[in-house]
Amino acid sequence: MAKKVESFKVLENYLPAGTFEKVFTYIDFHRIQLTITRERLSVLGDYRNSTPSKNHRISVNGNLNRFAFLYTLLHEIAHLLVFNKYGHKVASHGKEWKQAFGEVLLDFLKVDVFPEDIRVAIEQSMLNPAASSCADAAIIRVFRNYDVKKNNSYLVEELEIDDHFVIKGQRLFKRGEQIRTRIKCLEVNTNKMYLFSPVMEVIRIAK
Numbered sequence: 001m002a003k004k005v006e007s008f009k010v011l012e013n014y015l016p017a018g019t020f021e022k023v024f025t026y027i028d029f030h031r032i033q034l035t036i037t038r039e040r041l042s043v044l045g046d047y048r049n050s051t052p053s054k055n056h057r058i059s060v061n062g063n064l065n066r067f068a069f070l071y072t073l074l075h076e077i078a079h080l081l082v083f084n085k086y087g088h089k090v091a092s093h094g095k096e097w098k099q100a101f102g103e104v105l106l107d108f109l110k111v112d113v114f115p116e117d118i119r120v121a122i123e124q125s126m127l128n129p130a131a132s133s134c135a136d137a138a139i140i141r142v143f144r145n146y147d148v149k150k151n152n153s154y155l156v157e158e159l160e161i162d163d164h165f166v167i168k169g170q171r172l173f174k175r176g177e178q179i180r181t182r183i184k185c186l187e188v189n190t191n192k193m194y195l196f197s198p199v200m201e202v203i204r205i206a207k
Contacts, residue, residue, distance in 0.1 A: 071122070121139050155199050
């Protein structure tokens, strides 16, 4: 057991102080194969259920700050718990998952892991957890308070109308108006319109 714990010690570099042992209990008990990946724009984490030949597999983006990393990891662990109990018989983000995620989060909230602003946002989100940790705008905004600031990095909602920005792959866009929960943005080179999440992080280009 000591050797197994030691092999996972690198995980401490991605977690809030004092949470490794509690997280490792989940990893060890459920025999999780955990992968820390490069940044992915579409997802922050991913869960793949166990099979006769493979253990449960979870991946989490390694560029996340410690609090966002833990929250995303717990999101995926909740998927594992639901699979163990129900298999594929329930919706992936249905009431069963919401209950499991809430219970896992509560386990960490009890030990005062998160700063006050994050704790309040999480408690509010627990009333109806978002289907994806990418989709919970309030959580993303408050986690961003703890990111290492990048030059010219903004959320789409922080840009002004007609501001230009680039995303991964250097595609150039111009910000438009917000329509309900999305923001219309024009891809400059193709003249096509796309809808962006207000809390997607982009790089603003100076006019």
